Amino acid sequence: MRKRFKSLFGLVLAVLCLTMVLTGCDGQGGANNKEEKVKVGFVYIGSAEDKGYTYAHDQGRLYLQEKLGDKVEILYQENVSDADNSSVAVMQSLIDQGCTIIFANSYGYMDYMHDIAQDYPDVTFLHCSGSKSADNMLNYFGRIYQPRYLSGIVAGMKTETNKIGYVAAYPIPEVVRGINAFTLGVRSVNPDATVEVVWTSTWYDPATEKQAAIALLDNNCDVIAQHQDTTGPQQAAESRGKWSIGYNCDTSEVAAKSYMTAPVWNWGPYYAEQVQKVIDGTWKPENYWGGMEDGIVALAPLTANAPEGAQEKVDEMTAKIMSGEFKVFQGPIKDQSGNIRVPEGTELTDEEMLSIDWFVEGVVGTISSD
Amino acid sequence: MQIVNRSGTSTKQIILIRFIAILAAIVVSSIFIGFLGYNPFTVYQNMLKGSLGSTIRFRATLLEMIPLVVTSLGILIAFKMKFWNIGGEGQILMGAFAASFVALRIDGIPDFLMLPLIFLAGFLMGGLWALIPAYFKARFGANETIMTLMLNYIALQFITYLQFGPWRDPKAMGFPKIANFPDSALLPKLFGIHIGLIISILLVVVVTWFMRNTKKGFEIAVVGESFATARYAGMNVSQVILFAMLLSGGLCGITGVIQTSGVNKTLTMNISSGYGFSAIITTWLSGLKAPMVLLVSFLFAILLQGGSYIQSALQIPQSAADVLQGMILFCILGSEFFVRYKIRFRKKEHPNNGGVSP
Secondary structure, eight states, rough: OOHHHHHHHEEHHHHHHHHHHHHHHHHHHHHHHHOOOOEEEEEEESOOTSSSSHHHHHHHHHHHHHHHHHGEEEEEEEOOOOSSSHHHHHHHHHHTTTTEEEEOGGGGHHHOOOOOOHHHHTTTEEESOOOBBBBEEEEEEEOOOHHHHHHHOOOOOOSSSSSEEEESSSSSSHHHHHHHHHHHHHHHHOOOEEEEEEESSSSSSSHHHHHHHHOOOOTTTOEEEESSSSSSSHHHHHEEEEEEEEEOOOOTTTTTTEEOOOOOEEEHHHHHHHHHHHTTOOOOOEEEOOOOOGGSSEEEEOOSOOOHHHHHHHHHHHHHHTSSOOOBBBSOOEEETEEEEEEETOOHHHHHTTTOOOOOOTTSOOOOOO | OEEEEEEEHHHHHHHHHHHHHHHHHHHHHHHHHHHHHHOOOHHHHHHHHHHHHHHHHHHHHHHHHHHHHHHHHHHHHHHHHHHOOHHHHHHHHHHHHHHHIIIIIOOOOOOHHHHHHHHHHHHHHHHHHHHHHHHHHHHHOOOOOHHHHHHHHHHHHHHHHHTTTTTGGGGTSSSBBBBBOGGGGGGOTTTETTHHHHHHHHHHHHHHHHHSHHHHHHHHHHHHHHHHHHHTTTTOOHHHHHHHHHHHHHHHHHHHIIIIIIIISSSSTTTTTTTHHHHHHHHHHHHHHHHHHHHHHHHHHHHHHHHHHHHHHHHOOOOHHHHHHHHHHHHHHHHHHHEEEEOOOOSOSSTTTTTTTO
């Protein structure tokens, strides 16, 4: 018995020695590299190859690398859950590896990042899609609801059954806002059409998303839109010979027979600008919510699947949105029970949009909450 | 070819087999890493650096180790009795549930009583969850492997229901998240690590003592050897099974308490993170010896944390890092087979079967 403990003790000792040796090496190596380059860390909710939300962010990362070249070194970690505290360990690890700027791209990271920002006052934190900020943390997002409205126009002109399906992740304001904008777009060209919502409770799960789309197709929907990170819903629509609206990036190659267009992200310029500001020492925790006029969001080119006349209508509204002549959430807007929620002559403020918890008329579905 | 029980494997042989296993693990995974286009030495070095190379990383490794140690101790007690408790996941979840119930749903608990109460609740609930299969095993001889496994899914769906339904935090604006624990229900920290570390080490000492020096611990081992022997010796087998499983599930429940109160600050359906299954591996590798659980869990935690680190440090995809971990484990678990059994190749049937070879 004693002998075994001796060997156990020896092993632990050996491991500890090894640790010290490695720690020594790391300290030296780190110091040499750190002097010139700024290390930037990205925390991704999905896979960089998802051809969806994370892919769009990863394109932004590549743009940042290309734009700033030798000035930055970028690390990223994929598939970090935002439904628990996994992101804490990942962010700590990235900071430990020398990152002084952290981008995290999913809503659920918000509270964890807000906590950790207090522990590392010298690190700059940028959180995508949330609402919290601090002296060294801002939140950023784009007005994706604008191109969503435009994609609604395309869907509304295309549908023959007047039933459009919408596969959605969580009933949080970001998603609700998107569904509302889309529905307003649909009904601006087709007042009889309705938008049926199915919740998946996941951002990223190809199988679940596909299944939800199939349920909608079975329910006689002939256009499928989505607030999901994969192309699952578009593939489901294709398999039934129906139509789809993508999200995040142009996926015309993935679902060539169903895909019509998609509201898309263009993160690159914003990422390059923010990192440059940190390098220059001019960075401020200013929350950002840019629209189509900034180029951070756009509607992808319409494909041949899109209905006739859609291009003209989209072009017209695009110009009006860009010039500020038209606001997506301008009155009169009714809610699901037919009550006027936004009277004529007024529009929703940013705060109201950021906390929106009701559906506009034409949406079939509920925001389940207690 | 024939597989035979190795009787009396010498220590030398065991060390040799283990050494070959580690060598095989390194060689096989080196080939895999090479195929991915990385230098195997850089990868191994980074795995060690990522798990031990700085205070933060070392802490992260210990944070992985803590739930493995506590869960393994629970699994160990069941395995000692040859009761195959595959239900660690469910017992962790139910322990976490009870802790959260006390922390979030009961008003007016004085601060100093909060932590003792959530530990007690977590232990009892985890234990009760394990008593269900224990009862059916003791009373009807039901298969505990299937039952404990199935109870995992019930527990998981129950927590998911709570998280998306009645327990959802209304302040989270529709995001399915349960409210955070009040401060009084959070584990205090020592040297940057929550005191679950100390609790886990204390539990190792307690379980070691319990299995070696108490009558109950001895009874559990005897029941594991043979029901008949235990009965012949006048033990109440059913009672021993129930008691052991209360402890086993209770310890897993404590993992749930530590992970909610020390790490996540709330209950989520991901709280068990697969520790209930990983602990089966660590328990097995420890040879069902409580002190060894500490060492094996530490090494396993290095594998987990190192695997996570190489993803960001070397941009190795997560799936590849998982394959790497799997290959290393496969080799080492595989060696256990050779420690216990040997393969005998028979070239020719001798006429005088079992006789002296020429």
